[in-house]
Amino acid sequence: MALVTEIAADVFRISCWFPEFNLQFNHFLVKDDEPLLFHTGLKRFFPEIVEAVGKILPPERLRWISFSHFESDECGSLNEWLQLAPRAQAVSGFVGANVNLADYAIRAPHCLMPGETLATGNHRYRFCPTPHLPHGWDAGVLFEEEQRTLFVSDLFHQDGAVEPLTASDILGRVRATLTAYQQGPLANYVPWNHRSEGILHSLSDLGPATLAVMHGSSFNGNCTGALRDLAVVMKDVLGTEPSQSAVA
Secondary structure (H helix, E strand, O other): OOEEEEEEOOEEEEEEEEHHHOEEEEEEEEOOOOOEEEOOOOHHHHHHHHHHHHOOOOHHHOOEEEOOOOOHHHHOOHHHHHHHOOOOEEEEEHHHHHHHHHHHOOOOOEEEOOOOEEEOOOOEEEEEEOOOOOOOOOOEEEEEOOOOEEEEEOOOOOOOOOOOEEOOOOHHHHHHHHHHHHOOOOOOOOOOOOOHHHHHHHHHOOOOOEEEEOOOOEEOOOHHHHHHHHHHHHHHHHOOOOOHHHHO
């Protein structure tokens, strides 16, 4: 059964535990006039997430569905949600909308240009493109401008059955997870290139108050510092070639 936790005003973390991967998969529901779901989840989790959403609002009321990039845990059950909620539309940046969703989604997506906002009622979400961070040409994140919640997708990935929300430092967990991935068959899980640090610093400059994290605990400590520290951790771990055993 999914665990539901309100991590910021009107933002509910819906967490599904995947013991085979020692990993939490987190989905975020915004309760508002036009409800927003960030991450649809894997198809296998669809019934579980629908049940969890139903504890907060009627699932068929869902209006917007968004995610960072085109990947099964980000949008695998998108079309199931579009069938369930007749007014729902996927929301993505220009690349995601035109390269992926225009063909994949059963309903035309809503395209956001860089810096453009989406109003859900009491909240406004700004689209921030983050190409190839955490993955994919189409990658981007949403930032809520009043409560300052930033949906960071796979950034700050932490393995394990951890608490829903913390203000304690999570960078040690992040470093341990990325290091373990870099030494095994999941090497190069997140690419690091000459633009990555600048993107993380630009997200830091937004001054977020809460980071809604897809895998692991969400964070409401010093988010500005955490994003800049994440750049250091990622450069240290991902800025060098993985071991030969990882790529053999």
